[in-house]
Amino acid sequence: MTDAIRAEGLVKRFKETQALAGVDLVARSGTVLGLLGPNGAGKTTAVRIFATLLRPDGGRALVGGHDVVREAGRVRALLGLTGQYAAVDENLSGTENLLMIGRLLGLSRPEARARAAELLERFRLGDAAGRAAKGYSGGMRRRLDLAASLVGRPRILFLDEPTTGLDPHSRGEVWELLRGLVSEGVTALLTTQYLDEADRLADEIVVIDKGRVIAGGTPDELKDRTGGQVLELRPVRPDDLDRAHALIGEAAGPQTRIEGGAVTAPVNDPELMPAVVRRLDAAGIAVGELALRRSSLDEVFLALTGHRAEPASSPTGDAEQGDGRPDAGPGDTGRNDSYEQAGRPS
Structure with a gap:
């Protein structure tokens, strides 16, 4: 089994803050790698580097075998990204949101419409396809956001706190969708503060704290290592x-x-x-x-970091983002900005 994501000595600084201090990790193809850590540990920074939205200050990162700095275009062609909060245009319908993404990715209008219809049915949004997204529930918006990240048929999916703020039923729906994607060969890098989520979904887990990897292994291995x-x-x-x-x-x-x-x-x-x-x-x-x-994974986290995980309270993600967002790559404009540039789809 090949490596879909690999980081070797990854370093990132924001002024005086050391967000990543030599992170090594590997995500095998067709699996879910859970990236855990306290708020501000460096999780979102790592995801943004893998997604070519930040440049590392040291080390290197490979996605699909391609260097995220030297081959950023090839990396972007392989991946989809879903952040902590659904990045959909609330004034557009479900179909229009996905059609917009398809057109921005270079699909013809018929291809984009067909792909939008396929994903809306798969994500159980077909009945709401023509409604404006502002009328969707939180779970529906999250499913639409996940569908948008799949328009380009990515091989690698980055999920940064994907179920933040969702009720248990909606979280379960997202879990089910993710399991289906992985069964089809998609690789997922999952950051989450819900440790039951990582326990149920992740094949392997890497725990980082203060920008460093402090533990890694399968959920069962981590439980055994810190007191079974x-x-x-x-x-x-x-x-x-x-x-x-x-x-x-x-x-x-x-x-x-x-x-x-x-x-x-x-x-x-x-x-x-x-x-x-x-x-x-x-x-x-x-x-x-x-x-x-x-032992629960929450107790493992407590033993490793000294405190329990806490869900992110801000849409900006990890605290290390607060010093700015240097070296943002193309595509870091957000879907709504892209819509303004491209014009309303039809």
Whole structure:
């Protein structure tokens, strides 16, 4: 299996901010690579470099075997990009949005119309094809935005926080669509703060923090590496929660936490469970629930970075973007600007 995306020692600075400090990663063809990290870790910067919208200050990046700096045109011909917020023209209908993209990509009018109709049906937007996008729900706009990124039949898809702000049902629809694309051979680079999303979709995961790769592997490998099991305890009496937390913390260590009315602790010693039971019994704390379960990816993220993932709160993406957007490449105008330049499709 060949590499669809490869970064070697990738470096990017914004004035005094080191956004990427020598990132190495590989996405194999026909798979989903999850790129995880705290806000400001460098995820969006990496995606923008791969998409030829930023120039790296050091190292190199290859997409489809082509250098993103020296062969930017070839790279753009291979990829589709979907950002954190749907970049559709709300005053155009679903058909007009896709037709506009098709014409900008050089398709003839009949070809663009046929491709638009095909994608609208595939993304379950056929009944709304003639309606203005401003009347679409959030999930419909996201599906339309994803459809727009596929007009040119890309082999590689960059998904930067693709389900931000969507309800669980709409997120599930996007997941289903992505699985279908990957089954057809598309490679996806997924950045997300929803760790259940990465757990369900990613074949492999790279975790970056402060511009550096701090861990990588399959979701199961990461869970095993940072503590394969978690003890979860819920006392019968809620008033005993703090005492239970203190007692378990003495046995399990500082990563013991209170979450949702339960105490959780990583299990690195098979003797932890009986030790906890003895301590609680001696303290007279009645146990309502006590279980061992597999670590979640959220707990892996916490162990690696020191805090939980938080969904992005700004449409600008990672914090490192705040110092400006140097070296923006052609195509970094956004779909609405492209529409203004090209004229209204018919």
